[in-house]
Amino acid sequence: MAEEHRLAQVFVELADTLVAEFDVMEFLQVLVERCVELLHVDAAGLLLADHRGTLQAMTSSIESVRSLELFELQHDEGPCLDCFATGQPITNVDLSQSAERWPVFAPAALESGFRMCHAIPMRLRQQVIGALNLFHTRVEPFSEDDIAIGQAMADIATIGLLNERAVRERDVLATQLEGALDSRVIIEQAKGVIAERAGISVLEAFTLMRMHARSSNRPLSGVALAVVNGTLEASSIRRT
């Protein structure tokens, strides 16, 4: 109970920092420190992809983690890089058993005093924008709950970054918003095209279009544009 209470407190604290005046580095620093506390790990760190898709070590609870992350980047191997590449969490890595998988990283991590680690992806829809790294000095596997909390913390970090980006780059926000507004109109136009071709209501047309987008794993706005451009036949939407 006390633990759940603390978890709620931390989430409120992090949410508060997202409002108004906020510094992204400060936010990420608080976040990794709270990870250490909530997940009973001994150290935490965060890697982020820059605009070219290159990973950068952003912040860590202790310097040894930052060194390890830099080490990982330099040698192009490690759980964090694998997590970033696949977008999947890599949990409960027993470092003494990992020399085969990561021949350079595993011995270096052991040398730094760590015995177990986890890497949790920071995802933004299809894109992986970074990873959260968690280290233990003893072998203490995560429970399912721990992994869920770790993912929640990684998700909060992602939201915080978006916020920062929006504040700093108003022009980016403006163009994205304009694009989103325009997409809405295209979706309405596509609803009309499908409704007329299929002889159904615009509401039914919308449902069909969403189902098609989901089953074909395409964004709704992309499907709508294909419908109005005639590159996607309304009849193929009807079939799905």
Next chain:
Amino acid sequence: MTSPRATQILSDVIDGAPDGAELPQRLVVACALGVPVTWAGLALVTEHGPGAMLAATDGPAAVLDELQFTLGEGPCIDSYATGRPVLHPDLKRSGPGRWPGFAMGALQAGVQAAFAFPLRVGAIKFGTLDLYRDEVGALSDDSLREALFFADAATQLLLHLHAEHPPDALDPGWLSKGANRSEVHQATGMISVQAGVGLREALLLLRARAFAAERSVAAVARDVVERVLRFDSDIGHAPGSPQGGAAW
């Protein structure tokens, strides 16, 4: 699309315009003053993409837009392609890497910042509103907002000018009344299928019908969506149309 501010801009452009005055020209002049920017131009889309100057203030705007058509690169071209604003507050820094030819020409002409806004209704693209400044710097929040309103007003004006038989008197209130309602866009899609025309023609048909019937575009659109009114290409097939008979 139909904000009071955009309607106001249209009114200012139309009201007091001498007979035969070039409305697009009045709009770009008002835009350059209102945003404000040093130069402004209005580029039209041809079937091959952006490719015709409709109006420009004095100065290099016209030449710069023409340069973009010729080179096939520049903020106007990108804005057309993406359907989004393209904002380059420091052309010397961000331009050469992106558009080597255009940036060189623009910088030589004294342009330091370039901003292009798409003129479109969803998938229907009409052109771009191209703004240039002779000094480095982002548009302020107010200026950006004002530029977007001018782009909305320009879109409405182009829609009007595209009409085959444009009404003699241009009523800004009618032009923009409910023009961005969902039903209008849905009806546009439906009419394009019914009449076998593109979305642009479909929207023009819808507007012409509304104007002729002295009704709002939104009201006529609702009839289309509710299948009370059809726009078949076969004259005489308009079942249930309150006006009866042919749809156009």
